[in-house]
Amino acid sequence: MSTELGCSTRTIQRDLEVLEFAGVPWYIDASDKSYRVRSDFRFPTLMLTHDETIGQVIATALTNASGLDIGPGASPTTRKLAATSNDEIQQIIADAARIIEVFDLKLVDHSQHHGIIRTLQSALLEGNKVTGRYDSPYEDKTLRLTIHPYRLCLIKQAWYVIGHIEGETRAKTFRVARFKTARQLEQAALIPDQFDLREHFGNAWSVYRGDTSYDIRLRFEPQAARVVTETVWHHTQEVKQNRDGSATLSFTVDGLDEILNWILSWSGKVRVDAPNELRVLLVQTLEKAIQIHSESDSE
Incomplete structure (x- = not known):
């Protein structure tokens, strides 16, 4: 086994001791010369209340809504919870998933922007700039932008990214569906420490804040x-x-x-x-x- 795994026998013994210390019941299966965890054992999982479980199912329904297009959303987490939870929680998840749906939100079509949304998410998490082509209906031609992103927001029916353009300081709001391309740069974005989303939008009725x-x-x-x-x-x-x-x-x-x-x-x-x-x-x-x-x- 140590040869197959490329480690020492001491490492395997240490891992077995850790499992034992954690209360995981393992045994030696002589028939195939392996270590196994007892079949009736369930690995520890989050101890969710009924409300927390239903909340997770609602999150799954929301992130699966047509038009939202944020990747797998909460579904993988919910499946993992169902696979490792007790029978009661499994039943709650199954029942809630059957009776809770999110329907007809009339969102902007983001189906062609999965990659762009993932790029923006990654850039925001890593604090990097993003460059790309942006097609605004208020401009005569497609713009090439490099932005310092601050936030990714779902507002009304569409995803927006808030940030400032390279060479400027004033934060602007960009509709994600208008990006034709987006690429994360290995350059740190300049994000104001005190940036406040409510202050940015002020009293705009929806997204774009007027001057008066x-x-x-x-x-x-x-x-x-x-x-x-x-x-x-x-x-x-x-x-x-x-x-x-x-x-x-x-x-x-x-x-x-x-x-x-x-x-x-x-x-x-x-x-x-x-x-x-x-x-x-x-x-x-x-x-x-x-x-x-x-x-x-x-x-």
């Missing part, structure tokens, strides 16, 4: 009020229930473009009370939509 802060006040009709108030849409959200069944939602938002898109989804059920700039933008956008459909009808 606005106090938003929206009045939702009674038929929409109960539905819209079920969700916390923004960390600055305040809700006032009105006597007529309507609800007034207030926010403080940096920039208007992102919240405008959200308000449009409630068209016919919401009125913009403030600010006037947002009301004008909403009317202009709705008028443009009517114009497009009117032109379509005339054709």
